[in-house]
Every structure is written in C-alpha cells, then in structure tokens.
Amino acid sequence: MKIEQLRARRTQLLREADGLRQDGAFPTDEARTQFAAKLTEVEGIDAQIRTLESGNQPATAPVPTPADLAAAREAAVIEERARVAGVADLCRRHGMDDKFAQAQIAVGASIEATRVAVLEQLATRSDSTAIDHRHTIMTSGDDARDKWLRGVGNWLLQRSGMAAAVAKAEGTTPDKLDPGEFRGLSLLDLGRQALERHGVNTRGMDRMTLAGQAMAYRSNYQTASDFAVALENVMHKVLRAGYIIQADTWSRWCGVASVSDFRAHSWYRTGSLTQLDDLTDHGEFKSKAIPDAEKATHAASTKGNIIAVTRQVIVNDDIGFVMRLTEALGRAGKLTIERAVYALLSENSGLGPTQADTEPLFHTNRKNVNATGSAITMAGLDADATVMAIQTDPNGQDILDLRPSVLLVARGLEGTARAINEAEYDPDTTGKLQKPNIVKGMFSDVVGTGRLTGNRRYLFADPAQHPVFLVSFLEGQREPVLETQDGWRVDGVEMKGRLDFGVDVVDYRGAVTNAGQ
Numbered sequence: 466m467k468i469e470q471l472r473a474r475r476t477q478l479l480r481e482a483d484g485l486r487q488d489g490a491f492p493t494d495e496a497r498t499q500f501a502a503k504l505t506e507v508e509g510i511d512a513q514i515r516t517l518e519s520g521n522q523p524a525t526a527p528v529p530t531p532a533d534l535a536a537a538r539e540a541a542v543i544e545e546r547a548r549v550a551g552v553a554d555l556c557r558r559h560g561m562d563d564k565f566a567q568a569q570i571a572v573g574a575s576i577e578a579t580r581v582a583v584l585e586q587l588a589t590r591s592d593s594t595a596i597d598h599r600h601t602i603m604t605s606g607d608d609a610r611d612k613w614l615r616g617v618g619n620w621l622l623q624r625s626g627m628a629a630a631v632a633k634a635e636g637t638t639p640d641k642l643d644p645g646e647f648r649g650l651s652l653l654d655l656g657r658q659a660l661e662r663h664g665v666n667t668r669g670m671d672r673m674t675l676a677g678q679a680m681a682y683r684s685n686y687q688t689a690s691d692f693a694v695a696l697e698n699v700m701h702k703v704l705r706a707g708y709i710i711q712a713d714t715w716s717r718w719c720g721v722a723s724v725s726d727f728r729a730h731s732w733y734r735t736g737s738l739t740q741l742d743d744l745t746d747h748g749e750f751k752s753k754a755i756p757d758a759e760k761a762t763h764a765a766s767t768k769g770n771i772i773a774v775t776r777q778v779i780v781n782d783d784i785g786f787v788m789r790l791t792e793a794l795g796r797a798g799k800l801t802i803e804r805a806v807y808a809l810l811s812e813n814s815g816l817g818p819t820q821a822d823t824e825p826l827f828h829t830n831r832k833n834v835n836a837t838g839s840a841i842t843m844a845g846l847d848a849d850a851t852v853m854a855i856q857t858d859p860n861g862q863d864i865l866d867l868r869p870s871v872l873l874v875a876r877g878l879e880g881t882a883r884a885i886n887e888a889e890y891d892p893d894t895t896g897k898l899q900k901p902n903i904v905k906g907m908f909s910d911v912v913g914t915g916r917l918t919g920n921r922r923y924l925f926a927d928p929a930q931h932p933v934f935l936v937s938f939l940e941g942q943r944e945p946v947l948e949t950q951d952g953w954r955v956d957g958v959e960m961k962g963r964l965d966f967g968v969d970v971v972d973y974r975g976a977v978t979n980a981g982q
Contacts, residue, residue, distance in 0.1 A: 468517050475510045478503045483573070501541035551576040559583045610691065613662065617655055617695040618702070620644030625788035627703045634706035652779045656680070659692035676779035680958050693949065693958050696774055700791045700960055701947040707795025708944055714914045715806040718871040718925045720932025720971070722763060723941035729762040732935065732971040759859045761971040765939045768801050769963030770794060776957050791960070798945040798964045805968045806934060807916040815921050816978070818970055826933075826970055827978045832856060838980040841874070841881050841922065843891045846904045849924050849977050856974040867931055867975060869924040872908045878920065878981075879913025886911055920981025931975030939965035 482503040485496040549570050556566035561583060569579045619642040622628040628639040647655070656679025657667050665682060667675060679692040724730050742751045772790055777783075812818045817826025827834050835852045839845030849869070856865045874882050884892060886908050890899040909927075925933060945964040 468514055471510050471514050475507055478507050497542055498538055501538035504541045505538060548576065552579045555579055555583060559587065561586065614695050614698060616645050616647045618699045620647040621699045621784055625785045627788045627792060630706040630710055630792060631702045634709040651782050652784055656692050656779060672780045673776055676776040697947065697949045697960065703788050703791045704795040704947050704962055705944055707792035708798045711796040711799035713799050713803050714912050715803050717910050717912050718873055718928055719806060719934040719936050720928040722935050722937045724765050724937045724939060727765060729764045732761040732763055763935050763937045763967060763969040763971060765937045765965045765967040767963055767965050769961060772960045774958045774960060794962045795945060802936060802966060809968055826973055831973045833973050833977050835977060835979040838982055840982040841878060841885055842893055843885060843902055843904050846885065846907060849979050850907065853924060853977045865974060867926045869907060870927040871910045871912060871925040873912045873923040873925065875917040875919060876913040876915045879911060882911045922979050922981055924977045926975035933970060933972055933976040935969050935971045937967045
C-alpha cells in the first residue's frame, strides 16, 4: 500500500474516532472500545509509514491475536482516561472554567499542550490589568465586575437596614450577605471606586461632580454605569422583598392567569358532555355535539411609580431613605392587587360587580346565594355547601356538584369559622349529647380579612379548578419589575417600579354567599 493511501486511511480513522466522542466524553462503553481500536490501527499505520519513508521494506508483520487487540484497547482506554483527568485537574488548579477544560478535552489536547494553552490564557488575563501613575485600573472582565457589584450590593443592603428583609425573601440569612472589603464606605466612596476601576481620574472632583459622573459614566455605549447598576440591583432586591414579605389574602381564593398583552382575552366556560353514549347496533361510536360555552373576558393593565436617585441623595448618603421608599413601593404592589380584588367583591353592598344582565355577581337568579341567612354554624355551612353543589353547567344539562374549599369572612368571624371547621363535635350542642361535626374539615383554608365587615360570608370552590375572581398578570410576571433610565425630570437616575395585572370575574358557579346573622 502506498504512503498516500496509508495517510488517507489514517485521516479517516482519526475522524471516525473523533466522532465517537460527545463534548469530550464517550456516551457508551462500546464507543470507548471502538475509539481504542481505531487508535490502535492508527499506531500500526504510523509504523508502516515510518518504515516506507526510511526506504526499508516492512517485514511481514505478525497478525495480532484477539488477546493482543484487547490488551491494546484496554491500554488506550486507560491512557485516554488519564489524559482527561490530567487536563481537568490542570485547568482546575489554575482557575480555568469548565468550558475551557472541556474544549481542551474535546480537541484531544495532551496535558503538555493544555499547559501551554493555560499559560497563554493566564498571560491574556494579566495583560488586561494596567497601571497608571496614580492608581490601579482593574478591568479584568466580568468576574471582577460581578464580584464588585455583589460586594457593593451587600453593603448597601446592610447599611440601609434591608438585609433582613431581602434575606427572608430569598430564603437565606442576613449573615450570608457579606459586604467584605466594602464595609464602612459611603455612597461617594463607592462612586469614586466605580470610576477609578475604569481609569477615570477623580482627583480634584467636587462632591456633586463626582456623584454625577459615578451615575452617568459608561465604559461603552452599551454598558450602564457600574454604580447605577449596583444601585438598581439592590433596589430591585428590596422592591421584590417588600412585595414578597407583604401578606395578602387574595391569592388564597382567587384564580391566577397569564395574558400576552393588554387586550381583553377570552375565558370560556364550556358545558358538560353529560355522559358517554352506547355504541350503535353496528358497533360504531356516536358523534358528540360540542356543548355551548359561555365567554367572559379578562385583561391586565399597568400600575407603577417612579423613584429618583439624585446627586443630592448620593452626596448626602441617604441610601437608607431610598431603600425604605423602594421597599414601600414593593409592598404597595402587593397591596394594590389586594385592594383591587376586595373593591370588586365589595361592590353592590358585598354582592360583587354588576354583570352583563345588570344584576350583581351574587344573585338568586344565579343560584349562588343562600337566601336563608344564618350564623356560622354547622347547619348553616352545610346548607351553604348544598347550594353550591346543585349548580349546573352552562347548558343546564348536568349538575356540577362543586365542593367549597375556601371560607372568606371578616376578621372578627375568623376564630368562630376556624373553630367550626376544626371541631370534632358540633359546638352548638350545649348541654346536649355531643354529635359529630358534619362540616369538619370542609374548608382547606379559612380566610379572615379586615377588608370585610359585617356577618356576610363567602364560600369558594378550589380557585385552581373553578375560579370566580381571576387575577391576570402580563406574561405571567407576578412580581413588580424595576426599570432604570437617566433622569430627565431630575438630576440623577430614575427607577420605575411597575406591575401589570388585572382583576376580573369569569364565572359565578364556584362561589356562594350568605348574609349571615
């Protein structure tokens, strides 16, 4: 065989061997074995090429036995494992990331070749740090910037007193928000650092100029000021913490939906198929007409406010005031939904919003009112549940047999409601033989709120299955969003907190009300 043919075969084998690996690893043991066999054949071809190039005719090579091939394959596998482990260890010891290590493994680089690549990478990193006559300019990439932003953010949280709130919202503890070397620095100190990290000479700058430069400086047209980014990161965490920590009750009895835009979206309530039909005399299945459906609509709108971080705030070091205001904005986001839901429920003296037929949500025509007013008792709640159970589907062909899951009452009635829901025996059988409480555990949740007054109570089915009130969020974003822009109305940066949501009634069958006594 000619040298050209041998080399062509060698190239083909190497390509086939390389194709057996995925991301530098073997997907199966069979692939590893085939890889070793191809490398063994390549070594044999290399020996033949060296012999032909030296001008000597090769002696008749002995035919390898199966044992020889197996031993060669095992040796190749051991060698490959050692290479992979050595490359990974070398990269780890020199601070290279996993992506770099996997790239070296994938191209089949030896440990020596990897060492050269590591040294080149380290040299590149070293070149990105320069020194001028006054200070060190640290531009060592995203890692250093991220560490700076994280440390500054933790210090701002500690200084403003918001570390505990943010830690609670994130499911951690305040001690995990360690500011490290940034502890004790003022806002102006941090602004000066942000500028000097990018080579800006701050010597001789007055305080107002320094504050303005820190908030406005960009290393390029696409990158925001590091100082402004640090502030925005912290304010977003505080905004989110304020929203999460603020308690609500609407989420316990309202359904939740997502909308893609601000238009009105349809919500269909279909009729029941009632039952499956018998086959025809010929053994065929019958077609089933799709029952009529009712349509409701739901939509989202935008609520929000703007907080300004001015140069005066930076100079006066008023970070605590800004963060308390941001937390209040987050709490307001949660409370805005709460207020909107109860405002809708409280319309028409607690009978809910007026519907298309000009009657309120709760009306005897809809059969979702227990006209026999009663106190919160075993018998009264059982009667309420019976009213819900006999509701029919939109085409009136089937009984829905819905079961109450949530009891909503004024805060003053919550204790009585919980006692009834949890009691083993009927609490009203004073001086009589005890009888079992037939409504024990009827409700998975009892909600008491100060936003309701009087004795009226509401029973809701599981809102995940049969929602009555629906809270819709734009693109499923259930938390407020913080957006930043350079101030036009103020001398600084404006932070806009917004929340896109809407509250609508989409059905009446999953709820019953009782005026109480």
